[in-house]
Amino acid sequence: MISKTLTAASTKPIILGILKQGSSYGYLIIKKIKELSGGKMQYSDGMLYPVLHKMEKDGWIESSWSLKNETRPRKYYEITTLGKEALHQEQSQWAQVNSVLNQIWEPKTEIQ
Amino acid sequence: MISKTLTAASTKPIILGILKQGSSYGYLIIKKIKELSGGKMQYSDGMLYPVLHKMEKDGWIESSWSLKNETRPRKYYEITTLGKEALHQEQSQWAQVNSVLNQIWEPKTEIQ
DNA sequence: TCTATATACATAGAATTACAAAGTATAACG
DNA sequence: CGTTATACTTTGTAATTCTATGTATATAGA
Numbered sequence: 009m010i011s012k013t014l015t016a017a018s019t020k021p022i023i024l025g026i027l028k029q030g031s032s033y034g035y036l037i038i039k040k041i042k043e044l045s046g047g048k049m050q051y052s053d054g055m056l057y058p059v060l061h062k063m064e065k066d067g068w069i070e071s072s073w074s075l076k077n078e079t080r081p082r083k084y085y086e087i088t089t090l091g092k093e094a095l096h097q098e099q100s101q102w103a104q105v106n107s108v109l110n111q112i113w114e115p116k117t118e119i120q
Numbered sequence: 121m122i123s124k125t126l127t128a129a130s131t132k133p134i135i136l137g138i139l140k141q142g143s144s145y146g147y148l149i150i151k152k153i154k155e156l157s158g159g160k161m162q163y164s165d166g167m168l169y170p171v172l173h174k175m176e177k178d179g180w181i182e183s184s185w186s187l188k189n190e191t192r193p194r195k196y197y198e199i200t201t202l203g204k205e206a207l208h209q210e211q212s213q214w215a216q217v218n219s220v221l222n223q224i225w226e227p228k229t230e231i232q
Numbered sequence: 233t234c235t236a237t238a239t240a241c242a243t244a245g246a247a248t249t250a251c252a253a254a255g256t257a258t259a260a261c262g
Numbered sequence: 263c264g265t266t267a268t269a270c271t272t273t274g275t276a277a278t279t280c281t282a283t284g285t286a287t288a289t290a291g292a
Contacts, residue, residue, distance in 0.1 A: 010213050010216065010217060011129070011210075011213055013125070013128045013129040013132075014129045014213055014214070014217055016125045016128070016129065017123075017125040017126045017128065017129035017130075018129075018217050018220070018221065021221060022220065022221065022224060025221065025224030025225050026224060029224070041220070044220050044223055044224065045216065045219075045220050048216050049216075049217075049220065098123075099225060101122050101123055101126055102126070102218075102221065104122065104157065104160050105122060105126055105130050105161075106214075106218065107157075108130070108134065108153070108156050108157045108161065109130065109133060109134065109137065109214065111156055112134060112137030112138060112141070112156065113137050113211060
């Protein structure tokens with residue numbers, strides 16, 4: 009299982025990345041993340057939905073209730089222009105942090 | 121500047137990585153991180169010291185006041201066996217999260 | 233000599249955030 | 263017709279973060 013802090017740090021970039029590939033809804037996003045991580049990352053609904061609300065409030069994503077003749081109502085989310093910008097920023101920040109970690113970890117002093 | 125959550129997620133693995141290369145003390149660790157990140161990551165002392173205390177409480181690191189004839193007292197930290205194990209776990213978790221992010225980000229649908 | 237800055241560590245408490253738990257409702261399956 | 267899966271919401275507490283404040287000494291510069 010992935011640590012709490014690392015999960016927290018990756019939630020928004022993961023959601024943005026998923027939504028960039030096409031609109032989706034909360035329940036499906038949870039399943040998608042579980043699948044992509046091989047079960048290592050599992051969000052409860054109580055964890056994910058408030059994040060979606062926050063992201064919508066911040067203008068990163070937009071929602072609409074599906075009118076399509078689906079079996080049940082679903083709240084579909086789409087990424088906004090602002091959300092795409094946020095995603096780029098996230099990607100850049102992850103690259104920077106990974107660079108720092110690699111600098112420290114790389115001289116794999118695994119001599120022992 | 122790196123986001124709050126990403127900073128939080130990387131603090132412990134960075135400290136563990138630095139200490140694996142040799143013992144160090146709080147003030148120096150702060151400067152080291154700032155240097156390695158090109159100023160992108162800056163910890164205040166009030167942010168870092170409590171983390172060190174927590175890590176020591178958890179048995180990941182051990183401290184001792186320097187008796188060496190230094191200009192002023194410094195609390196040197198060393199990584200423990202438990203800390204090295206924690207570092208390995210962190211590295212594995214970062215790899216897993218990066219894998220998920222790459223899966224989502226890679227099909228860089230930058231067609232537009 | 234005096235002052236400002238850098239070094240070095242510590243912690244209380246306010247502010248923020250996370251998230252488990254509980255709630256609502258319907259569809260599908262056996 | 264009961265159980266499980268689907269689908270979304272929110273409250274309140276628990277945990278965490280980090281700002282602000284405090285202590286103390288060394289050093290550089292004016």
